[in-house]
Amino acid sequence: MAERSIILAAHFVLVPLIGQGHTIPMSDLACLLAGRGARVSLVATPANAARLQGVADMARRDMLRLEIVELPFPPADDGLPPGSTASIDSFLRLFLDLYRLAGPLEAYLQALPRRPSCIISDACNPWTAGVARSVGVPRLFFHVPSIFYSLCDLNVAKYGKGDHDASYVVPGMPVRVEMTKETWSSSFFTTPEWEEFTKDAREAMRTADGAVMNTFLDLEQQFVASYEAALGKPVWALGPFCLRNRQDEEAVHQSAVTAWLDKMDQSTVIYVNFGSLVRMPPKQLYEVGHGLEDSGKPFLWVVKESETALPEAQEWLQALEARTIGQGLVLRGWAPQLAIMSHRAVGGFVTHCGWNSLLESVAHGVPVVTWPHSGDQFLNERLAVEILGVGVPVTPSGNDKAVVRGHIARAVSELMGDGAVAEERRTKCKDYGEKAHAAVVEGGSSHQNLTRLLQTFMRSDNKEL
Ligand SMILES: *[C@@H]1O[C@H](CO)[C@@H](O)[C@H](O)[C@H]1NC(C)=O
DSSP, X not given: OHHHHHHHOOEEEEEOOSSHHHHHHHHHHHHHHHHTTOEEEEEEOHHHHHHTHHHHHHHHHTTOOEEEEEOOOOOOOSOOOTTOOSSOOHHHHHHHHGXXXXXXXXXXXXXXXXXXXXXXXXXXXXXXXXXXXXHTOOEEEEEOSOHHHHHHHHHHHHHOOOSOSSEEEOTTOSSOOEEEHHHHHHHSOOSGGGHHXXXXXXXXXXXXXXXXXXXXXXXXXXXXXXXHHHHTSOEEEOOOGGGGOOHHHHHHTTOHHHHHHHTSOTTOEEEEEOTTTOOOOHHHHHHHHHHHHHHTSOEEEEEOGGGGOSHHHXXXXXXXXXXXXXXXXXXXXXXXXXXXXXXXTXXXXXXXXXXXXXXXXXXXXXXXXXXXXXXXXXXXXXXIIIISOOEEESOSSOOGGGOOXXXXXXXXXXXXXXXXXXXXXXXXXXXXXXXXXXXXXXXXHHHHHHHHHHHHHHHHHHHTO
């Protein structure tokens, strides 16, 4: 019986976007699917395959049917896909570069002894639509951001912006979402150089067979149905994926970070990390450091090597460390974020509101100070602060360029304080954390959605037997 179900299990081909913020949730999804008995092929460029070694090792150890498929990445020629210009945004350049994987992916799929059951590709890989079509395999898109953001984005595309100068209310939302001109223009990719890619991406969403989202019903319930209706196709809420990720909990075992956190009291430490892409100039770095110091709260702050490249920035940081011995710990470079988040000593998180970070925090019941920088982060902040009630904005104005030490100290004190409002925020977040854990275990909504997803594609698999 068991053997038979393995034979019948669905085979998913996952196509992540390069870049940590996209590859990590996709490889978590790969483990999630494989952990439930599916066969998973996780597609990678040669460089990305090297970075996925940890996932491959874990899969082998857990005896999952998960393989990393390294595709050749043909060198660029002049025939770069639509939209290419000389002075192109580096993200757009990356997105367009990946169009070159279409040929190798198609060749790989054609060469398989049996067609896979389904392709799940990052929404930023619209070129997979043509591949799926020509091979005759259903395709779901995986969108990294929250459903709240994704729904706003879809509605803006559908109804247009209109001519609102100072502020703009996103149409078709079940709640009022009013945006300033600045946050509007950095939230949606609307500049001319993005136009063609965005069109391609939307078309690929329109022609997909459904969407896979890293969220859970109890968190974004009121937006899931609207998103499903707007897309006109199933939305599989399978998250939080991070609750499946065990890698860095292992890495941190008995590390210096754990030793430091172990000495701190319950829920007293504020964790500070702005994700893989934000690079603070020294001036802003100093404001963050002084703000944390001035808050008087214990802090665990992750600073990137690139942010302290200048000798004066290094000196400044060393001086801060000397002054705050006993209060703070500065980590340079990488941090085992999930292990930190799940440590009992951590009681708050200063975040740029990238969806992975925000969801990881909520899933561990840790409330946030929100400091969005770009893209979906502004709307994720709104979700955290206004809708979920688990966040304190770093500035009331939402202008991240104008953040000074006073803002940081005030927001951190407010988040970590003992007033009734702070207490209520903590209670709410803890409740979401419990719901997140309940969603992914047997009987939970994400677990059920995954069961149905597996069944859907198992059936179509059977037909070919
Ligand atoms: C996900 O689960 C919820 C609750 O069990 C259900 O209402 C919804 O239809 C499921 N979604 C899909 C796409 O099956």
